């Protein structure tokens with residue numbers, strides 16, 4: 109795994125084994141902010157919410173979400189799924205703390221990323237975090253989340269993450285009215301989401317990518 113600088117100056121990881129990057133080369137932080145924060149978190153009006161992330165990876169989405177919390181932001185309980193934790197050396201090589209200028213968050217971020225399985229960590233500003241070394245294919249939770257960040261590797265690389273069965277599990281885990289966001293805009297993925305019971309539409313994507321998907325579990 110090799111750290112790579114992306115167009116906005118932030119880093120991602122390149123997995124030569126998969127032939128895939130953890131984030132967009134047009135800008136790792138720019139993509140995460142647009143897809144998960146702008147189109148996801150900021151589009152909900154909830155002041156308290158449960159978030160599910162599929163694919164914790166380097167922890168960038170979790171860190172950006174924590175930065176949104178605070179006196180004027182929401183309170184968040186965050187569960188991330190990640191069956192293949194990165195070694196500490198690589199997580200730190202992505203150096204998100206410097207890229208997004210979050211100096212006070214260094215210690216907390218390190219604690220998050222080395223947290224034992226399923227243990228809650230209470231950070232400042234109403235942000236609670238835990239992660240499970242579990243595959244999304246094993247997800248059994250029901251009506252537990254208001255927002256889902258679906259950040260799997262691309263369908264061409266990891267098709268088993270984008271199946272009807274997975275979206276049925278996600279649908280079941282979402283509360284009525286909950287939202288799912290993903291950088292992917294593929295027609296097959298959208299159709300699988302719709303078949304699973306979600307209302308999925310293409311919306312404005314991040315720089316370098318015309319569209320992305322946003323889906324709602326109807327009330």
Ligand SMILES: C[S@@+](CC[C@H](N)C(=O)[O-])C[C@H]1O[C@@H](n2cnc3c(N)ncnc32)[C@H](O)[C@@H]1O
Pocket residue numbers: 129130131162163164165166167168169170189190191192193242243244245259260261269
């Ligand atoms: C595109 S990367 C996620 C990037 C991440 N959100 C970040 O901010 O760095 C996809 C992640 O999905 C994880 N993954 C692979 N198989 C999975 C599975 N079956 N269930 C959940 N996550 C999986 C990978 O290990 C990888 O960390």
